[in-house]
Amino acid sequence: MTGKSKSFMQNLMKPFKFYSSKEGQGEEDLEKIAAQEQKLFAFETLVAATKDFNPSNKLGEGGFGPVFKGKLSDGREIAVKKLSQSSNQGRKEFMNEAKLLARVQHRNVVNLFGYCVHGEEKLLVYEYVANESLDKLLFRSQRREELDWKRRYDIICGVARGLLYLHEDSHNCIIHRDIKASNVLLDDKWVPKIADFGMARLFPEDQTHVNTRVAGTNGYMAPEYVMHGHLSVKADVFSFGVLVLELISGQRNSTFNLSLDAQNLLDWSYKLYKKGRSLEIMDPTLASSAVIEQVAMCIQMGLLCTQGDPHLRPTMHRVVVILSKKPSNLEEPSRPGVPGSRYRRSRRPAGLSSTGGTSVESDFNSFDTSCNNTNSASATSSTSSRNTRNDPHGKRPMHS
Numbered sequence: 001m002t003g004k005s006k007s008f009m010q011n012l013m014k015p016f017k018f019y020s021s022k023e024g025q026g027e028e029d030l031e032k033i034a035a036q037e038q039k040l041f042a043f044e045t046l047v048a049a050t051k052d053f054n055p056s057n058k059l060g061e062g063g064f065g066p067v068f069k070g071k072l073s074d075g076r077e078i079a080v081k082k083l084s085q086s087s088n089q090g091r092k093e094f095m096n097e098a099k100l101l102a103r104v105q106h107r108n109v110v111n112l113f114g115y116c117v118h119g120e121e122k123l124l125v126y127e128y129v130a131n132e133s134l135d136k137l138l139f140r141s142q143r144r145e146e147l148d149w150k151r152r153y154d155i156i157c158g159v160a161r162g163l164l165y166l167h168e169d170s171h172n173c174i175i176h177r178d179i180k181a182s183n184v185l186l187d188d189k190w191v192p193k194i195a196d197f198g199m200a201r202l203f204p205e206d207q208t209h210v211n212t213r214v215a216g217t218n219g220y221m222a223p224e225y226v227m228h229g230h231l232s233v234k235a236d237v238f239s240f241g242v243l244v245l246e247l248i249s250g251q252r253n254s255t256f257n258l259s260l261d262a263q264n265l266l267d268w269s270y271k272l273y274k275k276g277r278s279l280e281i282m283d284p285t286l287a288s289s290a291v292i293e294q295v296a297m298c299i300q301m302g303l304l305c306t307q308g309d310p311h312l313r314p315t316m317h318r319v320v321v322i323l324s325k326k327p328s329n330l331e332e333p334s335r336p337g338v339p340g341s342r343y344r345r346s347r348r349p350a351g352l353s354s355t356g357g358t359s360v361e362s363d364f365n366s367f368d369t370s371c372n373n374t375n376s377a378s379a380t381s382s383t384s385s386r387n388t389r390n391d392p393h394g395k396r397p398m399h400s
């Protein structure tokens with residue numbers, strides 16, 4: 001290895017040490033890396049690129065604050081995420097997202113170009129992903145028909161590969177914790193990019209247990225995570241399974257049509273599957289493009305991913321293998337878990353959605369967690385400190 005590439009690798013690895021050791025130093029470290037790797041953007045550059053954060057350039061608003069479209073002088077299109085001063089999501093999650101993304105590079109994960117600090121303002125600069133987020137296409141727009149079966153299947157495969165990379169192939173195991181349709185961006189060639197790492201957790205190899213708090217989005221959260229705080233890669237597998245069933249049915253799990261005589265999308269899919277009628281969940285707009293054996297296989301796989309028992313869910317590795325083969329015999333899925341059941345039980349009757357897909361963080365915190373594929377976790381303590389009531393986005397900074 002040359003001296004230059006060695007120092008590049010050392011720089012890439014640095015944040016790991018700070019993430020798991022001293023709080024605060026990580027920020028300084030990230031700035032150094034950003035500067036050395038020319039990832040540090042001058043505020044003026046971003047002002048010019050976004051026409052002074054002109055409202056007409058606003059792409060949307062998430063838990064961090066507004067996101068603006070911009071164009072750099074070299075022609076690159078960017079999306080600038082501006083941490084709003086009043087955001088409860090906070091500095092810590094911002095730093096979390098910046099640090100994680102700074103060393104993650106995969107075709108199916110959104111690319112972070114850089115980072116900017118200007119006084120109190122903090123900004124993240126991403127590649128601009130042209131085709132909006134998946135939820136806007138799938139659930140809200142006239143453009144839904146553009147999502148034919150091939151595109152949906154490619155999205156399922158791409159998200160699966162992105163998640164496999166995060167779980168197994170990146171420098172460390174990263175659990176995203178908030179896989180959902182609005183966190184999948186589609187580029188101009190319909191390639192899916194996993195976005196929004198504010199809630200992701202990094203698990204250094206030498207550290208299998210981390211105390212965490214429950215964060216995620218109702219309708220997507222694995223039951224063992226919501227109920228007991230057991231966090232493992234299988235929580236992402238569960239959310240992925242929900243996403244697969246949403247892509248096939250065109251129905252949002254969190255606002256599921258209760259007249260269909262089922263508690264939620266998973267329950268409905270499972271009941272039909274058991275009767276040998278799983279294809280009835282298929283979005284009617286897929287009728288002309290669907291490859292029936294593939295759809296049936298993906299429904300079964302979605303049900304395997306959302307099984308109540310996390311040990312029975314496949315790993316993302318297995319999911320990618322399943323997707324890369326011709327439809328073959330898969331095992332029988334057992335009953336699905338009830339997503340976000342902790343909220344449902346406490347606030348409304350089972351089966352009704354509580355937030356319509358907005359990310360939440362529960363006051364149920366401090367758990368042992370594991371990045372292994374099995375959950376060996378048990379609760380260590382419980383210190384309730386915050387809830388989501390005052391946060392319009394339902395997100396809270398994490399505490400490690």
Ligand SMILES: Nc1ncnc2c1ncn2[C@@H]1O[C@H](COP(=O)(O)OP(=O)(O)OP(=O)(O)O)[C@@H](O)[C@H]1O
Pocket residue numbers: 059060061062063064065066067079081110126127128129130132133182183185195196358359393
């Ligand atoms: N790199 C990007 N390219 C294009 N659009 C983007 C990009 N990043 C975010 N957006 C858009 O900006 C909006 C806000 O995104 P952001 O990730 O901040 O929040 P969110 O995922 O919508 O909500 P939440 O923070 O509650 O999960 C979204 O509508 C998304 O489509």
